[in-house]
Structures are given as C-alpha cells and as structure tokens.
Amino acid sequence: MKANPDLSASSRPTVSGAFIAALTTPGKLSVIVTAAVAAGLCLAFAVFVQWAETSGHADLFANDPIDHNAFASADVAALSDRPDDPPLLAIIGASVTRSSFGTTAEIADALAARTGQRAEVVNLCTGRQPILSHIALIENLPRQRPVTIVLGIGPSRFSIDRANLQELYDGDYLAVSGPVEQALARQIGLDPGLNTGISLVDHGIFYAGRTTALVKNLGRLLLHRPPVRHNEEQYVGRRLPPDQFRDHAAIVAARFENADATIA
Numbered sequence: 219m220k221a222n223p224d225l226s227a228s229s230r231p232t233v234s235g236a237f238i239a240a241l242t243t244p245g246k247l248s249v250i251v252t253a254a255v256a257a258g259l260c261l262a263f264a265v266f267v268q269w270a271e272t273s274g275h276a277d278l279f280a281n282d283p284i285d286h287n288a289f290a291s292a293d294v295a296a297l298s299d300r301p302d303d304p305p306l307l308a309i310i311g312a313s314v315t316r317s318s319f320g321t322t323a324e325i326a327d328a329l330a331a332r333t334g335q336r337a338e339v340v341n342l343c344t345g346r347q348p349i350l351s352h353i354a355l356i357e358n359l360p361r362q363r364p365v366t367i368v369l370g371i372g373p374s375r376f377s378i379d380r381a382n383l384q385e386l387y388d389g390d391y392l393a394v395s396g397p398v399e400q401a402l403a404r405q406i407g408l409d410p411g412l413n414t415g416i417s418l419v420d421h422g423i424f425y426a427g428r429t430t431a432l433v434k435n436l437g438r439l440l441l442h443r444p445p446v447r448h449n450e451e452q453y454v455g456r457r458l459p460p461d462q463f464r465d466h467a468a469i470v471a472a473r474f475e476n477a478d479a480t481i482a
Contacts, residue, residue, distance in 0.1 A: 268416070271291075273296070274295075277445065280431060285431075286448075287391060288431075290344050291393035294355055297340065297358075299362050305365070308366070309367075309368045312343060312345060318370070322339040323339075351394070351399075380407060383406075384409065390421050390422075392424070393417060395410065395421070396413070
C-alpha cells in the first residue's frame with residue numbers, strides 16, 4: 219500500500235495538537251468540564267469568604283489602611299459571642315466619629331484604667347455611614363455578652379437621599395446586612411439586595427471588587443510581610459492647606475443643604 223502523498227510529516231496530527239484542538243473545539247464534554255471547573259472555583263471562593271469572615275481574616279480584602287468599609291465588615295463579622303467574653307464597646311458612625319477618639323487599644327487602656335475592667339473596643343465607623351448601615355451593624359453585634367454602643371449622629375446622616383442610598387446598596391457599601399435594616403430599606407422604596415446569610419451571595423459586588431486586594435494581601439502573607447493594618451486615626455494630626463479646608467467647608471455646606479431638603 220502506498221502512503222498518501224498529500225499527508226506529509228508536518229501535517230500529521232500530533233498528541234499535543236489533538237489535545238489543544240480538544241480544548242479549543244466546543245463540545246459537550248468540554249462545556250461540562252468548563253462549567254464544573256467554574257462552579258468549583260465559585261464554591262471554593264464562597265467557602266473562603268465565609269471562612270475569612272468567621273475566622274477574623276476578612277481584612278484580607280482591604281485595599282489599603284484606610285479601607286474602613288472592609289475593616290468594619292471584617293471586625294463585626296469576627297466578634298465573638300459567648301457569655302464569658304469581656305464587655306464590648308462598639309463605636310458606630312461616620313468619619314467624624316471615627317476621628318473623635320484614639321485607637322481602639324488606647325480607648326481600651328483608658329477604660330481599664332478608669333474602671334478596673336478590661337473591655338474589647340471595636341471601631342465600626344466608615345465614611346458618611348448612613349443610618350441604615352448603623353442599624354445593620356447593630357443587628358450583627360453579639361447578643362450574649364454585654365455591649366455598649368457609641369453612636370455618632372451628625373448632619374451628614376440626614377443629607378443622603380434615596381438615590382444616594384440606592385447607590386450605596388448597588389455598590390455594596392458594607393458586607394453587612396440585617397433583616398430590620400433590609401425591611402426599613404424596602405419601606406422607603408429601596409432594593410437592599412439579598413440576605414441569605416451566605417456572604418458571597420449577599421455581598422458579591424463587595425468581594426468581587428476586592429479580589430486584587432485579596433491577591434496582594436495573600437502574597438504579603440506568603441512573603442512573610444506584615445499585613446495591611448487599619449489606620450483608625452486617618453484625620454488625627456493632619457495639617458491640611460487652606461484650599462483643602464475650603465473644599466471641605468463647601469462639602470459640609472452642601473450636605474447641610476441636602477439635609478434641609480431631605481427633612482423637608
């Protein structure tokens with residue numbers, strides 16, 4: 219039998235070529251395998267997010283030391299809730315409240331010196347935090363241990379209209395939610411999203427937007443570099459030039475006007 223003259227050595231199929239063709243040519247098996255791999259990765263990521271939250275490592279998703287939203291979400295998820303836990307002081311509010319105190323360690327030391335009792339202090343303040351987020355955070359505080367809440371309320375809290383609030387929900391402002399907060403949001407015509415108890419389902423946008431930060435922070439751990447630390451005193455001791463003070467004054471004035479309009 220004569221060899222086929224049209225089938226040269228260079229045109230004969232190889233094992234590697236057949237493998238690549240199988241990967242790149244759509245087929246039932248390749249579609250099933252691809253879907254299974256994607257589902258497995260999503261499941262693994264969901265399990266990791268749940269583990270990170272419950273084990274106190276959700277700060278791995280922090281973009282930088284002033285990503286207060288990530289740190290607040292991580293800190294409230296990591297709070298222990300046993301009757302024999304020490305008393306808890308939770309500070310909830312916006313940036314002004316956060317910057318009105320020292321660090322959580324300094325506050326705990328001052329309380330211990332004054333009362334003779336050691337308390338855990340957690341600062342859950344985030345920039346321009348709305349009242350609905352106050353409620354969500356309070357709903358997620360421990361129930362079995364003594365809890366004292368310092369709640370900061372300023373004019374900015376009343377300057378956020380429904381459109382602003384919906385933008386916060388759409389962007390997953392915090393990876394924290396609660397049934398009361400969500401019910402109140404729906405009462406005023408907002409869509410607060412899901413509240414299944416599965417973090418990746420309820421706050422997928424929050425975590426998806428921080429995957430780059432997660433990769434960087436995991437890399438820091440693998441390289442034995444210190445993790446990102448929360449800068450609790452972002453504005454304390456800062457000396458801003460006059461033009462920035464004027465800009466801040468204009469922002470505050472606009473918020474007062476929005477507050478008047480919202481209340482009216």
